[in-house]
Amino acid sequence: MDRQLDEAPCGFLMLSDNGNILSVNRTLLELLGFDRHDLINKHMNQLLTKPSRIFCQLYFFPLIRHENKIEEMHFSLQKKGGEEIPALIFANRHKKEGVFVIECVLVPMHQRLEFESEILKARNIAAAALKEAAETNKELEKVLCELQAKQKELIQLNKQKEQYQERIKRELDLAKNIQGISLSTPFSNEEISISAYYQSSNELSGDMYSFYQISPGKYGFIILDVMGHGISSALISMSLRSLFQLLIMKGATAEEIMAELDTQLHLLFRNGDGIKHYCTAIFLTIDTNTKEIEYINAGHPPALWIGRDTEITEFKSTIPPIGIFEDLTFRKSSFAYQEGGRLFLYTDGVTEAISANTLNLLVKEQEPIHAIKEKIVHFLKLDEEIGIKVDDRCFLLIEV
Numbered sequence: 001m002d003r004q005l006d007e008a009p010c011g012f013l014m015l016s017d018n019g020n021i022l023s024v025n026r027t028l029l030e031l032l033g034f035d036r037h038d039l040i041n042k043h044m045n046q047l048l049t050k051p052s053r054i055f056c057q058l059y060f061f062p063l064i065r066h067e068n069k070i071e072e073m074h075f076s077l078q079k080k081g082g083e084e085i086p087a088l089i090f091a092n093r094h095k096k097e098g099v100f101v102i103e104c105v106l107v108p109m110h111q112r113l114e115f116e117s118e119i120l121k122a123r124n125i126a127a128a129a130l131k132e133a134a135e136t137n138k139e140l141e142k143v144l145c146e147l148q149a150k151q152k153e154l155i156q157l158n159k160q161k162e163q164y165q166e167r168i169k170r171e172l173d174l175a176k177n178i179q180g181i182s183l184s185t186p187f188s189n190e191e192i193s194i195s196a197y198y199q200s201s202n203e204l205s206g207d208m209y210s211f212y213q214i215s216p217g218k219y220g221f222i223i224l225d226v227m228g229h230g231i232s233s234a235l236i237s238m239s240l241r242s243l244f245q246l247l248i249m250k251g252a253t254a255e256e257i258m259a260e261l262d263t264q265l266h267l268l269f270r271n272g273d274g275i276k277h278y279c280t281a282i283f284l285t286i287d288t289n290t291k292e293i294e295y296i297n298a299g300h301p302p303a304l305w306i307g308r309d310t311e312i313t314e315f316k317s318t319i320p321p322i323g324i325f326e327d328l329t330f331r332k333s334s335f336a337y338q339e340g341g342r343l344f345l346y347t348d349g350v351t352e353a354i355s356a357n358t359l360n361l362l363v364k365e366q367e368p369i370h371a372i373k374e375k376i377v378h379f380l381k382l383d384e385e386i387g388i389k390v391d392d393r394c395f396l397l398i399e400v
Contacts, residue, residue, distance in 0.1 A: 001025060011087070011106035017099070019044045019061060028106060033080035049076040049084055054268065058235045058242075060091075064102055068093045072167075077106065085110075126150050184211045191288040191400065192219060195369045197377055198394040206233025207347045207392040208241050212248050217289040220248050222257075223396060224281035225300065225347040236277055240264060244283075254283055258296050258322065258330040265323030278323035282315070282345060288400055293335040293343070298322050301348050308340040310364045342369060343398040349391030354379045369397040 001023055005012055011028030015021060021039045029036060032047060039046055045053045052075045064070050070091040077085040086109040093102045126147050132139060186194045196209060206226035214220050222244055226233040240261050247257045258281070265279060282303055284295035295303065299321030302314035313335065319328055344363045351359065354376065362375055380393055 011104075011108075013044070013047075013102075013104040013106065015044055015102040015104065017065070017093075017102065019056070021046070022101065031079075031085070031108060032077060038080075047077050049078045050269075052076045054232075054235050054239070058238045060089075064091055064093050075106070077108075123150055123154075183209065191217060192286065193369060193399040195373045195397040196394070197373060197380075199380070200234075200392050205392040205394075206237050207349065207394045208237040209345070209394055209396055210241050210244055211396070212245070214248060214251070214285065218285060218287045220283070220285050221345065221396065221398070222281060222283045223300070223345045223347065223394065224261075224279050225349075225392070226279045227277050233277070236265070236268065236279070239268065240279065240281075254285065254294055254296050254332045255330045257283055258298060259328070262298075262322035262326075262328055262330075266326055278321040280317075280321045280348075282317075284315070284343075284345075286343070286398070286400060291337055291339065293337060294332045295335070296330055296332050298328075298330075301346060301351060304344040304360070304363055305335065305337065306342050306344070306363050308338060310366075312360055312364065337400070339400065341400060343400070344395065345398070346395035347391075347393060349393035350376070350380065350395055352391055353383045353393070363397075369399050373397055 001012075006025045006027075008025060008027055011031060012023075012025040013021060013028065014023035021042055021044060024036060024039050029039070034046075044056060048056060056075070060070065060073065060075075070089065073089050073091075075087055075089050077087050079085060088107045088109060089104055090107075091102055091104040093100060095101075126143065130143050130147070132143075183196070183198055186196045188194065194211065198205070198207070198209070200207070207224070208226075209221070209223040211219060211221040224237060224240060226237045226240075243260060243264050244257060247260055252260070261279075261281065265277065269277060278299075280298060280300040282295060282297040282300040284293055284303065286293050293305070293315075295315050296319075297303070297315055297317040298319050299317050302316040305313040305315065307313070315333070315335070318333070319330065322328070342363070354362075358379070359376075362372060362379075365372055365375075376395065
């Protein structure tokens with residue numbers, strides 16, 4: 001790194017495409033209290049607060065890989081001693097010597113926060129002066145002049161606030177699009193047919209499903225529901241979905257997949273303030289060659305198998321939701337099936353709108369799965385039409 005960049009009045013990072021620190025300038029090292037050997041080849045998370053780590057993995061990296069450029073994204077840096085420093089990050093992604101790197105400029109926001117603090121203090125002084133204005137006209141005029149000055153400052157701050165809110169809305173819309181794109185696409189072949197439904201209660205959802213063909217004739221499915229709603233739950237569910245995709249592509253077993261998802265939840269909040277997020281989940285594989293289903297249900301509503309004789313078998317939970325207790329033991333269960341049945345996976349938002357009896361009657365109907373899906377969705381939308389606040393909802397219908 002040349003001397004000018006090393007001593008630049010702003011922080012500089014060069015990252016690998018997976019977030020490892022390749023280079024860092026002296027300005028950023030001095031700001032955060034690190035030595036260069038503390039950070040080189042370490043992940044960018046070393047510099048971030050816990051919320052920023054999650055945001056970085058689930059928003060910053062997907063966006064920079066998609067757009068190759070980021071401007072004015074807010075992060076919270078963390079000094080070696082634990083102190084939080086707000087900052088803006090500007091980043092470009094490009095190839096260097098045949099390999100993608102991400103170059104980042106980080107600008108601390110101390111002055112802006114101090115300015116906002118001063119504005120707040122000034123407004124409090126103006127409010128106090130207004131209370132005393134009745135004592136003398138001279139004091140009233142003085143306070144009014146001060147108030148006019150503060151009003152101008154507030155108008156400017158309101159404009160900045162509107163711009164900030166508009167930027168946040170755009171970013172949320174982008175995040176929602178990314179979340180929707182990440183959902184697996186239903187498909188149908190000679191072995192299996194899959195139909196899916198997904199509807200969030202807010203802009204972003206904590207519900208998530210995913211499925212993959214593991215090998216010829218073998219398919220893996222997961223459906224999960226993270227506690228809560230909104231951005232935090234969506235970020236967690238996206239994190240778990242990404243990990244699930246990686247594990248199933250590596251050929252991990254059902255036990256290994258659920259154990260890794262459980263570990264991920266604990267790691268996300270290990271250094272937190274005591275608040276934990278848990279997640280109900282059910283993972284299963286369908287082997288159309290051996291006609292066998294293997295599954296693990298961690299605190300999730302039971303999956304329903306509807307055989308050719310319309311008899312329903314429930315794949316019930318046998319362990320608590322993941323993220324609550326550490327060192328859980330995950331054991332899969334097996335179920336032999338006959339061709340011509342269907343499987344129904346869902347989150348609890350579905351059963352909040354449709355009773356268990358009604359749901360059983362719907363999935364037992366001898367109709368194509370797309371027709372059954374339309375009937376279930378019809379019942380779900382009745383709540384929305386009469387203005388009832390609804391939970392995140394998603395379900396999978398699988399015919400084998």
